Amino acid sequence: PAKGFYAVATRQNLEAISIFLAVCRSKRKRDFTPGDRVSLQTVLPLFAAGLELQRRLQVSERHCSGLLRVLDRLDTGIVLLDAAMRPLFANARIQAIAAAKDGLTLDQDGLAAAGPLETQALRNAVAAASQGAPASPAGARKTGAMTRLRLSRPSLQPPLMVNVTLIPAGWPTPAA
8 A cells, every 4th residue: 555565574572562563665666685674673672662661651640540530539638749849739629628718728839828837837847758757847746757737727717637748659640
């Protein structure tokens, strides 16, 4: 169909896929040389590795997406932040809390408490967690590798209890 006459082909079987690659030339071109065949055999493993990486990334993205859907259904507010306090993920519960502006706010610039002192304590706790150590801001309680903070609410409802901890390496995190 591609008006090919000369062809060189190679095949590689991987764990999840089988790759067959054929390169054709018309009658007007010369036939493939042994060097062309070696070049094709050299390129195929790189091509196969790219396809395998793409397949693994798709599996990982599906896994991460499923995990995030589970987190979104929890009644507990969950927000994943980077070390600069920028949100990577916020479940529906934390979004509702932040939308009410009653103790926490959340936007593209980060997470903040109702007042500047509590915001600083929250940011210190996140910074310490990103270093792998629990923080000790005033009013915070250390429990293992987690820091627990009480954040006051302008509505005078009971304070929000916030647990700050480092997510272990290897956990999937959503792309920004």
